[in-house]
Amino acid sequence: MTDSPILTVGLDDRAYNITVGRGLIARIDEVAGAQLADRHVVIITDDAVAPHHLAPLTAACARTCRRVDSLPVASGEASKSMAVLAGLLEDILALGVDRDVVLVALGGGVIGDLAGFAAASLLRGVDFIQVPTTLLAQVDSSVGGKTGVNAAVGKNLIGAFHQPRAVVIDIDTLATLPDRELHAGYAEVIKYGLLGDAAFFEWLEAHGADVLRRDEAALRHAIITSCTAKARIVEADEREAGQRALLNLGHTFAHAFESVCGYDGRLLHGEAVGVGMVLAYRLAGEMGLCPGQDGGRAAAHIAASGLSTRLAEIPAITATTSALVNIMRRDKKVRHGRMRFVLPRAIGDSFVCDEVPEALLTQVLEASR
DSSP: OOOOOOEEEOOOOOOOOEEESSOGGGGGHHHHHHHHHHEEEEEEEEEHHHHHHHHHHHHHHHHTTEEEEEEEEOOGGGGHHHHHHHHHHHHHHHOHHHHTEEEEEEEEEEHHHHHHHHHHHHHOOEEEEEESHHHHHIITTTTOOEEEEEEEEEEEEEEEEESSSSSEGGGGGGGSSOHHHHHHHHHHHHHHHHOOOOOHHHHHHHHHHHTTTTOOOHHHHHHHHHHHHHHHHHHTTTTTTSGGGGGGGGHHHHHHHHHHHSSSSSSOOOHHHHHHHHHHHHHHHTTTSHHHHHHHHHHHHHHHHHHHOOOGGGGTTTHHHHHHHHHTTOOOOTTBOOOOOEEEEEEEEEEEEEOOOOOHHHHHHHOOO
16 A cells, blocks of 8 residues: 555634545545545546546446446636536536535646535535645645636635645646646745745755656655645644635736636646746845845746746736726735735745735836736
């Protein structure tokens, strides 16, 4: 049996384990048996993941659950919509489920967010389990209970906090992950070093290439370190009243970039976050908050990871700078009409700032073009 490190997200009666290892999908009846035994399981997945991982997951669930069904949705960010959510809920209800049902999210961040919001909404809240199959979902979106869909005016503006009952991270799923998705997910790994762990960022500078070539030991370390950091932040601030906002380093920029691209696959979330983090460092540098050499280190590692660092490198972003700023004004972190950015003081030290001069923001965006 493969060694499976377990972390716990300590949220009192809603605490849950994060299990990391190899071959876990085919053994989910052992890893999360307490959440599956004698229950009706509905697996939510997408048409890109299903051919690789649905059959072994179904077989493993069937060994312990009362009944197992699966419902696929189209892959891609466009599936994070109210229309897809409504159809999915109707399809689940058509299976004759009751409150003892457990949804299993098998896929990347889109599936995790969509299935999690379905679980939060269905019958006023049912259990769900996260089985993330992308690096981005494994290190970030599967942990913490943020669920939701996108709105026409912005990303993740409709949703709920609804914690999973377990997170099962099978490193083997990364073997079939396209290189572009792997690199995009790595942006979220970098984020943890930049926002609060300078030593981890130094490790990434030395070993990031090993992560990107899918070295097992490097992947394990990157995933476990990232999940541990997020678990501790979620425990301290489950509903983003304070510290949890730090997890949005680069995201105010990134969500605006994704919005103007229409969630059509031309720009992946992690790719947008990579540029967003570079711009956060540049903005902090212009405000005299962060040393320029730290911004240079951050940008250099992001570039070395095969990610863009400037808007000029993303042809899909054709919207004007003023249009991007308008979207940022509707970001979910806005308070009392003031835009809020996560900005760095140094590598490994970030804070939430609501005193960003709009003229300076515009200047930084223009310079990146």
